[in-house]
Amino acid sequence: MAASIRAVEAAGIVRDFPGVRALDHVSFTLAAGEVHGLVGENGAGKSTFIKVLTGVYRPDAGRLRLRGEEVRFSSPLEAQRAGISTIYQETNLIPQMSVARNLFLGREPRGRFGLIDFARMRRLTEGILREYDLRLDVHRPLGAFGPGTQQMVALARAVEADARVVVMDEPTSSLDSREIATLFEVIGRLRAQGRSVIYVSHRLEELYRICDRVTVLRDGRVVHTGPVAGLDRLRLVSLMLGRNPADIAERGTTSFTGSHPEPADAPVLCATDLVRGPDLKGVSLAIRPGEVVGLGGLVGSGRSETAKAIAGALPLDSGEVTVAGLPVRGRTVRNAIRAGINLLPENRRTEGLIPSLSVRENIALAALPRLSRAGIVSEHRIDRIVETFVRRLGIKASGPGQRVSELSGGNQQKVLLARWLAMNPKVLLLDEPTRGIDVGTKAEVQSFIDELAVEGLAVLLVSSDLEELVEGSDRIVVLRDGVVVAELNGPDVTAEVVMTAMADPVPPS
Incomplete structure (x- = not known):
């Protein structure tokens, strides 16, 4: 140098x-x-x-x-x-x-x-x-x-x-x-x-x-x-x-323990034989209430495609998604949301947030139909919901009227998370929820995911961070080239085991 x-x-x-x-x-x-x-x-x-x-x-x-x-x-x-x-x-x-x-x-x-x-x-x-x-x-x-x-x-x-x-x-x-x-x-x-x-x-x-x-x-x-x-x-x-x-x-750099109460027996979400061109080749997974299922794999393995397909954001050639035993009809985002499925996308800026709108508007956006009567939106109900989630997630902003584009990346992620939690979902799909955010905010988001599982929400955690998957998931489903190659359980699962599953050749069909 x-x-x-x-x-x-x-x-x-x-x-x-x-x-x-x-x-x-x-x-x-x-x-x-x-x-x-x-x-x-x-x-x-x-x-x-x-x-x-x-x-x-x-x-x-x-x-x-x-x-x-x-x-x-x-x-x-x-x-x-x-x-x-x-x-x-x-x-x-x-x-x-x-x-x-x-x-x-x-x-x-x-x-x-x-x-x-x-x-x-x-x-x-x-x-x-x-x-x-x-x-x-x-x-x-x-x-x-x-x-x-x-x-x-x-x-x-x-x-x-x-x-x-x-x-x-x-x-x-x-x-x-x-x-x-x-x-x-x-x-x-x-x-x-x-x-x-x-x-x-x-x-x-x-x-x-x-x-x-x-x-x-x-x-x-x-x-x-x-x-x-x-x-x-x-x-x-x-x-x-x-x-x-x-x-x-003493407390560690992350409070993401992955230690959740034993989930209910019956899955709330079942995705069966999801097929889409070369991206997904019969992916199946299930999540029970109160369970965090990690979805791992290298880039191009089909992780994000699986989450988007479940959320109706990616058309499928075949396959079925059910929530609480009922099929999600039409395979559209609207129908998935109505069924209780919400997706926090990988790219929050281009696929999630509306930068020109305020923190308040971004949080309330998806819930507006539920907050209106006879076509008139209740401003009081919006304010109450926004205040609740700003406080609960610790969103740092000068006020609810601040443009979301002016917030840090971690606080933008919290705003997007607040939007979907305001919908009272049954299933939350998180695609790289801690991507590009700092150590402190990452710990906050990870701890909050733990809280959601404790409250009975079914969570799919898509992450390229092996440590995050291992520490934060009850089970881990590993994809490679659009195929499920492993489903790992128990405290003996390590980053090395997950990595080996990612690297192993796809078993013959």
């Missing part, structure tokens, strides 16, 4: 929003050839700092230097032209465009008369993506591929733009183990080339594996910057949470 050269230097950065100081005199340095971790709870200021660095926001005070020269970006395009590329947790590419167009968007190769040379662009795209272990039909729309592939295309785009600074915001959240290994190889190449990486992640093992230094933000302030080597993990967590390490050691 060329520590004497500063690729980025931020000094005393301040950014205010109405009633909130999001960044309070934040200082940060990034050396050439350094991989620098940026961590903190949701709401700590990480996203705001990244947006200041990349031209989305202008700082209210402070200075920003890039390779020794003071800069003040007025747009993300200016930041990109100055050599800063960003890979966001939710990819910001254009799903309707082809893979090739996305990779070269804004810098397409030109031929005669200044026209785009599509043939050359496709050849270049195929060659570039091979370096990322991707062999795709680059003519197809990017949206035709899964989140992991889209994330890798976004990575390739950022790196191939020849940026000197690459910002990675939760880059592994949609990737499988093979793709994560490829990502780390790419980061190694960037470091060797003298390029710098700001790595935002809640996965501590990744920080210790690839980062040289780490900066911890809490409540908009820098509370620690230093080498990762030698920094105790408990100490790092305590810095993020602002709590005494002894207290964290």
